[in-house]
Amino acid sequence: MPFRRAAPSPGAFVQCANCRKTLFAAEFQANLKVCPHCGHHHRLLWDERVNLVFDEGSFTETDAELRSADPLGFPDYAEKHAQAMERTGLSDSVINGTASLQGQKVSISVSDFSFMGGSMGSVAGEKITRALERGVSERMPVIIFCASGGARMQEGLLSLMQMAKTTAAVESCRSNGIPYIAVFTDPTMAGVLASYASIADVIISEPKALIGFAGARVSKQAGVGKVPDDFQTAEFLLKSGMLDRIVERRNLRSTLASLCRMLGGHLMTEAPRG
Amino acid sequence: MAKSWKEWEKPVLELEDTIKKMKSLVDAEPDPVRRKELADRVADYERRRDAYLQTRYSRLGPWEQVLIARAEPRPYTLDYINALFNDFVELQGDRKFGADHAIVGGPALFEDQPVMVVGHQKGRTIQERTQRNFAMAKPEGYRKAIRLFEMAERFAMPVITFVDTPAADPGVESESRGISEAIAASMLAMFELTVPVLSVVIGEGGSGGAIGIAVANRVFMQEHAVYSVIPPEGCAAILWRAPEKGAQAAAALQLTSDSALRFGLVDQILPEPFGGAHRDPSEAAKTIREVLRAGLAEFGAMSPEARKAQRAARFRSMGEVLAASNS
Ligand SMILES: [Zn+2]
Numbered sequence: 001m002p003f004r005r006a007a008p009s010p011g012a013f014v015q016c017a018n019c020r021k022t023l024f025a026a027e028f029q030a031n032l033k034v035c036p037h038c039g040h041h042h043r044l045l046w047d048e049r050v051n052l053v054f055d056e057g058s059f060t061e062t063d064a065e066l067r068s069a070d071p072l073g074f075p076d077y078a079e080k081h082a083q084a085m086e087r088t089g090l091s092d093s094v095i096n097g098t099a100s101l102q103g104q105k106v107s108i109s110v111s112d113f114s115f116m117g118g119s120m121g122s123v124a125g126e127k128i129t130r131a132l133e134r135g136v137s138e139r140m141p142v143i144i145f146c147a148s149g150g151a152r153m154q155e156g157l158l159s160l161m162q163m164a165k166t167t168a169a170v171e172s173c174r175s176n177g178i179p180y181i182a183v184f185t186d187p188t189m190a191g192v193l194a195s196y197a198s199i200a201d202v203i204i205s206e207p208k209a210l211i212g213f214a215g216a217r218v219s220k221q222a223g224v225g226k227v228p229d230d231f232q233t234a235e236f237l238l239k240s241g242m243l244d245r246i247v248e249r250r251n252l253r254s255t256l257a258s259l260c261r262m263l264g265g266h267l268m269t270e271a272p273r274g
Numbered sequence: 275m276a277k278s279w280k281e282w283e284k285p286v287l288e289l290e291d292t293i294k295k296m297k298s299l300v301d302a303e304p305d306p307v308r309r310k311e312l313a314d315r316v317a318d319y320e321r322r323r324d325a326y327l328q329t330r331y332s333r334l335g336p337w338e339q340v341l342i343a344r345a346e347p348r349p350y351t352l353d354y355i356n357a358l359f360n361d362f363v364e365l366q367g368d369r370k371f372g373a374d375h376a377i378v379g380g381p382a383l384f385e386d387q388p389v390m391v392v393g394h395q396k397g398r399t400i401q402e403r404t405q406r407n408f409a410m411a412k413p414e415g416y417r418k419a420i421r422l423f424e425m426a427e428r429f430a431m432p433v434i435t436f437v438d439t440p441a442a443d444p445g446v447e448s449e450s451r452g453i454s455e456a457i458a459a460s461m462l463a464m465f466e467l468t469v470p471v472l473s474v475v476i477g478e479g480g481s482g483g484a485i486g487i488a489v490a491n492r493v494f495m496q497e498h499a500v501y502s503v504i505p506p507e508g509c510a511a512i513l514w515r516a517p518e519k520g521a522q523a524a525a526a527l528q529l530t531s532d533s534a535l536r537f538g539l540v541d542q543i544l545p546e547p548f549g550g551a552h553r554d555p556s557e558a559a560k561t562i563r564e565v566l567r568a569g570l571a572e573f574g575a576m577s578p579e580a581r582k583a584q585r586a587a588r589f590r591s592m593g594e595v596l597a598a599s600n601s
Pocket of ligand 1: 016017019020021035036037039040
């Protein structure tokens with residue numbers, strides 16, 4: 001793996017973002033950043049996500065060479081992007097790779113919200129596309145973990161086109177018998193939700209994740225009716241039929257493994273290609 | 275920052291007023307010499323009007339392009355459908371929830387060839403604007419589009435779409451019925467098509483709501499249309515917490531037709547009559563007719579598999595990425 005973050009120092013405390021209770025950092029980390037009091041699922045960094053779900057040491061990063069351009073010369077974009085790289089140690093908001101899940105090889109893409117809000121510009125769009133294409137070319141299931149505010153406006157229309165580009169890659173999975181599972185994490189919004197995320201074979205979400213097309217304020221202004229209390233949460237989407245399941249973090253690995261084993265069963269038995 | 279396209283059209287409107295008055299003088303003038311004199315002056319005024327329009331419209335800034343793309347006399351989808359197609363039969367049902375008049379569609383004849391036409395539709399009167407929700411489609415609109423795309427595929431009809439929306443509907447109801455899924459599914463349905471698909475951006479190409487019906491083999495964009503990942507006011511609100519800085523955001527977003535062409539995101543700019551498509555809608559329609567005819571001939575000659583592959587490859591190539599050498 002390209003880098004590792006330092007473990008929290010023993011004795012340090014953190015506060016739950018939801019119930020505000022004080023928690024031991026080590027305990028919080030051991031509980032997968034889920035609050036033991038209220039069950040709030042705090043955001044994970046990409047490598048925490050990988051370690052949580054996949055077989056130990058099985059992750060190999062791919063497409064790491066891709067770097068963002070600043071095609072529009074958009075005000076402050078180059079600086080903001082450089083700062084995000086510096087702060088997170090990542091090159092953009094999406095990390096690709098292959099890993100194994102209870103022994104089954106999978107192609108994965110993980111968004112990290114800490115990098116410019118997980119926004120999708122050309123690099124993120126290219127990586128998502130390649131992760132889906134890798135599933136097709138290497139005959140393995142694809143799992144994408146979404147965490148994004150939407151398209152990256154600093155790359156203008158190029159970002160909008162990533163919605164179509166990633167959708168084309170999903171179409172390729174569908175016509176080639178490659179299962180694709182999307183995991184919505186907090187938050188999954190706008191241009192990401194309205195493209196590859198919403199057309200997965202199976203859509204799973206973490207509890208209470210914020211999920212929506214427009215910013216909540218815009219939606220509420222536009223609507224005339226009553227706004228439900230759980231508007232734009234995973235629970236709201238589940239009720240609306242837009243999600244297949246809400247899965248708690250501790251059960252994510254086993255749920256994904258079962259789905260990959262069943263939906264990708266035909267891939268394990270088919271004759272090697274090439 | 276201008277608030278309306280009418281601001282820079284004011285001199286034109288004044289000139290046209292004068293021209294109109296002088297024309298009635300010409301008609302009433304019995305003396306042939308005097309009459310000729312007056313007619314020459316009318317011609318002179320008309321030249322001045324055209325010269326003004328020509329220079330003014332050849333140097334519109336990005337924000338002015340946004341305003342003209344939104345201008346209410348600009349031809350809308352149904353105007354082009356009436357001008358370009360025969361026998362259009364509008365089909366309204368999404369067969370799932372309800373009728374959405376922000377998107378219209380149905381079969382029509384283009385020069386005797388059956389095609390499926392789908393487009394966003396704005397309204398001109400207050401009533402029609404409300405009925406059409408300002409061309410902001412709800413999930414039903416995209417699901418109707420999907421149904422029409424699939425029907426086109428069954429009956430081997432090319433698909434032609436007209437793009438003109440500020441955005442998809444962001445309301446609570448749309449959210450609960452899956453506006454995001456509807457847009458994504460519509461793009462997916464377009465990628466699945468093996469018939470030719472041509473799209474024309476005729477006004478506002480507003481983010482996800484626009485790309486939802488713009489997955490084509492060839493995408494044309496009218497000269498004064500705009501195409502953007504986010505409305506400029508929304509971009510300004512997020513970046514600078516100042517929606518009134520829309521003009522600045524419009525410049526930064528590079529949402530004009532020449533930028534879209536330069537980045538290879540549209541294939542061809544369709545020149546508009548001087549002063550915009552609304553000054554001569556039939557001339558604007560003629561230009562669209564020519565590219566549609568050429569596009570249908572070109573993609574009609576391809577195999578179904580090649581058409582589907584070309585469409586996927588067209589979008590696959592989009593994006594600007596660099597490759598680091600040391601990783
Ligand atoms: Zn808590």
